[in-house]
Amino acid sequence: MTAAADPAAIPAAITPASTVRDIAIITRRNLWRIARTPQLLVFTTIQPVLFVLLFVYVFGGAIRTPGMSYADYLLPGIFVQTVLFGGTTAVALATDLASGMDDRFRSLPMARSAVLAGRTLADTSRNIITLAIVTAVGMLAGFRFHNGAAAALAAMGLILAFGYAFSWFSAVLGLTVKDPQTAQIAGFLPIFPFIFASSAFVPVASMPGWMQAFAKAQPVTVLVNAVRALTQGGPVSHWLWQTAAWTAGFLAVFVPLAVSRYRKT
Amino acid sequence: MNDTTLGPVIEAWRIRKAFGPTQALGGVDLAAERGQVLALLGPNGAGKTTLVRILATLLRQDSGQARIAGLDTVTDATRVRSLIGLSGQFAAVDDLLTGYQNLEMIGQLYRLSTAEARSRAADLIERFGLTSAAGRLARTYSGGMRRRLDLAASLIARPPVLILDEPTTGLDPSTRLEVWNTVDALAAGGAAVLLTTQYLEEADRLAHRIAVLDHGLVIATGTASQLKDKTGGDLVEVRPGSAGEFDQVVAALRPLAGRLAQDRERLRIRIPAPDGATTLRAVLGLLDHAGVAVHDIGVRRPSLDDVFLALTGRGATSDPTAPPTAAPPPRRAGRKAVRSRT
Numbered sequence: 001m002t003a004a005a006d007p008a009a010i011p012a013a014i015t016p017a018s019t020v021r022d023i024a025i026i027t028r029r030n031l032w033r034i035a036r037t038p039q040l041l042v043f044t045t046i047q048p049v050l051f052v053l054l055f056v057y058v059f060g061g062a063i064r065t066p067g068m069s070y071a072d073y074l075l076p077g078i079f080v081q082t083v084l085f086g087g088t089t090a091v092a093l094a095t096d097l098a099s100g101m102d103d104r105f106r107s108l109p110m111a112r113s114a115v116l117a118g119r120t121l122a123d124t125s126r127n128i129i130t131l132a133i134v135t136a137v138g139m140l141a142g143f144r145f146h147n148g149a150a151a152a153l154a155a156m157g158l159i160l161a162f163g164y165a166f167s168w169f170s171a172v173l174g175l176t177v178k179d180p181q182t183a184q185i186a187g188f189l190p191i192f193p194f195i196f197a198s199s200a201f202v203p204v205a206s207m208p209g210w211m212q213a214f215a216k217a218q219p220v221t222v223l224v225n226a227v228r229a230l231t232q233g234g235p236v237s238h239w240l241w242q243t244a245a246w247t248a249g250f251l252a253v254f255v256p257l258a259v260s261r262y263r264k265t
Numbered sequence: 266m267n268d269t270t271l272g273p274v275i276e277a278w279r280i281r282k283a284f285g286p287t288q289a290l291g292g293v294d295l296a297a298e299r300g301q302v303l304a305l306l307g308p309n310g311a312g313k314t315t316l317v318r319i320l321a322t323l324l325r326q327d328s329g330q331a332r333i334a335g336l337d338t339v340t341d342a343t344r345v346r347s348l349i350g351l352s353g354q355f356a357a358v359d360d361l362l363t364g365y366q367n368l369e370m371i372g373q374l375y376r377l378s379t380a381e382a383r384s385r386a387a388d389l390i391e392r393f394g395l396t397s398a399a400g401r402l403a404r405t406y407s408g409g410m411r412r413r414l415d416l417a418a419s420l421i422a423r424p425p426v427l428i429l430d431e432p433t434t435g436l437d438p439s440t441r442l443e444v445w446n447t448v449d450a451l452a453a454g455g456a457a458v459l460l461t462t463q464y465l466e467e468a469d470r471l472a473h474r475i476a477v478l479d480h481g482l483v484i485a486t487g488t489a490s491q492l493k494d495k496t497g498g499d500l501v502e503v504r505p506g507s508a509g510e511f512d513q514v515v516a517a518l519r520p521l522a523g524r525l526a527q528d529r530e531r532l533r534i535r536i537p538a539p540d541g542a543t544t545l546r547a548v549l550g551l552l553d554h555a556g557v558a559v560h561d562i563g564v565r566r567p568s569l570d571d572v573f574l575a576l577t578g579r580g581a582t583s584d585p586t587a588p589p590t591a592a593p594p595p596r597r598a599g600r601k602a603v604r605s606r607t
Contacts, residue, residue: 013343014343018376021373022374025373025374029362029370032361032362033362036361036362036402037361099355100354100355101359103323103357104351104353104357104418105374107321107323107346107351108371108375109344109374109376110346110374110376
């Protein structure tokens with residue numbers, strides 16, 4: 001085995017081009033991992049599918065929704081829930097930290113941000129697959145896009161964009177707890193109140209006043225309302241800009257936080 | 266290979282590192298040249314892994330400087346990373362990728378072109394005997410196969426500096442021997458290799474130079490034979506089978522009384538033997554004359570364990586997991602035993 005060349009000939013800096021290539025390599029790695037664990041994909045899809053069946057056929061009859069069928073009302077909420085619960089960034093990063101894989105990456109002349117960006121982008125690809133499955137199940141249960149294909153695509157884009165921003169929050173979580181099992185629970189519990197105290201499953205107007213104040217202001221409601229307007233019709237711009245603001249806000253806070261956590265870990 | 270860089274390619278000066286109140290490294294100096302294997306020998310908690318992590322740019326020292334091929338590990342970290350191959354204590358391979366995919370990915374992240382990464386991956390797969398497993402997910406690999414894959418990954422960029430943190434911990438004897446042969450070949454090919462080990466025979470077998478690390482300080486450096494000289498050369502060791510025999514042996518060896526080193530706890534008596542066999546013959550004569558039975562007797566070269574004992578007053582293997590041996594280490598002068606059971 002011959003040793004490598006003159007150190008002076010070694011590329012010194014991380015360039016934008018090398019960063020993009022590193023991100024692509026890490027994203028591909030994570031997509032390979034997703035492809036090798038179809039059971040994980042199945043189980044993260046079963047949960048929203050069960051929710052569709054449970055809410056449409058069990059609770060749905062008792063829930064009054066203004067101007068639309070319950071399936072049409074519910075599915076935007078289920079889409080958002082699918083993306084928020086289905087993310088694997090926290091667990092996957094904690095797993096890499098625990099296994100030594102992360103030390104390997106850090107010892108390589110690659111862009112450190114690629115580890116995080118490759119992870120969150122792979123999660124987005126996952127979300128596309130699970131959203132497609134959940135949409136199909138929703139349509140079997142009576143859900144329809146009543147507002148045209150362009151608006152439907154915009155709705156999905158909005159969910160994926162928010163999901164991407166949210167996965168940076170998950171990244172911070174995973175890098176903070178550093179243990180895969182803890183990351184699993186820590187990633188699940190805090191989302192719970194946001195999903196249920198929102199307009200995802202029932203109209204906010206049916207909640208007690210103090211909870212309405214929270215439910216109206218929080219990002220899950222905002223995103224669900226935007227998606228509902230885009231898929232079912234109705235005034236959308238109000239919810240759209242608020243969703244965009246939340247998405248941008250999440251990115252502005254959690255991208256730098258995750259990167260600095262990663263550097264310090 | 267370009268030999269314009271003269272002098273050490275791995276250098277550490279006065280490296281200090283503390284974790285909170287605990288001092289991990291208390292001012293460590295090290296140097297290794299091309300073609301050299303430097304073994305960092307020490308028990309668990311001596312600071313070996315901390316030093317490795319600093320040299321591999323994974324951790325920043327509190328003070329002092331580390332350089333790889335003349336490049337500072339802090340200010341020139343990216344270039345340093347392209348010059349080192351790291352293989353850690355825990356095999357860092359992706360379980361859900363195939364062996365081949367693991368190597369291809371690491372090669373690409375070392376900035377090899379995709380074609381180059383693939384051809385080198387294929388070469389390494391063959392060289393490390395993983396051909397039949399190349400297309401299988403790494404999670405199906407045995408411990409030894411994973412370690413081989415991990416080592417192969419650290420070699421894919423043909424780095425001039427290899428940093429191996431306890432590369433044989435937990436390996437079966439035949440895999441350990443393979444790793445040893447690989448390290449030999451790497452050094453012969455001109456790489457500088459820093460390896461940490463708790464195994465005395467491993468340092469003895471592989472290293473051109475050994476640095477003994479204890480409580481974050483290098484307490485001795487030198488070749489294996491230089492270190493052994495510190496304990497004063499060959500000795501005759503008598504091992505009585507019981508405490509009663511121990512006393513009989515001591516009585517029988519009274520003519521040599523001034524030279525006896527008695528260790529009643531371990532049932533061991535040692536007599537310095539600068540002239541080897543002559544001393545052994547004298548000891549055997551005295552024991553025969555007194556009609557004393559012993560469990561074992563022989564001329565013994567000091568082991569690195571003795572060195573550690575001489576340097577620190579403690580054995581190196583305080584760790585309960587005893588160092589397993591792969592094969593009779595060729596460079597080591599083992600015990601030349603003469604058994605006498607009278």
